[in-house]
Amino acid sequence: MKIRNAIIDDADEIFNIEKKVFKDHWSLKSIKSEFNNSKYSKISVLEIERKIIGYIFQRIIDNQKHIINVAIDIPFQHKGYGRFLLKNILKDDSDDTNVFLEVKEANFPAIKLYNDLGFVEVQKKDNYYSDGSNAIFMLKRNKRDGLVQ
DSSP: OEEEEOOGGGHHHHHHHHHHHOTTOOOHHHHHHHHHOTTTEEEEEEEETTEEEEEEEEEEETTEEEEEEEEEOGGGTTTTHHHHHHHHHHHTOOTTOEEEEEEETTOHHHHHHHHHTTOEEEEEETTOSTTSOOEEEEEEOOGGGTOOO
């Protein structure tokens, strides 16, 4: 198992996972545009035997990190790979990094994982997603605030 920085050549594999995992998925064009926004975007992939099984898209500005997309391919879900990917991404954060994300209110496994990793709910928005689903906004505060473990 290996986490590495994604390259533009990974976009098609990321898109294939995206289509399987999400009903209202990103387009291939949107995925590729994240590679072009390299000043603030960081895309990492999780591989097993050189096969991409998951990915995470982040936007990082100063001491703020926003996880904007994360997925594990369906055959590999509920086996700890998402936890592994997130824990490794989060361990590199400095003591003054706050991490934000939003998640569908009905995505109970993801919410449990985020809670286990120290995220707390800070806001809820009704009809946030294109399918009308509500969103929960979550935050993992920096260590200086004393809330990150």
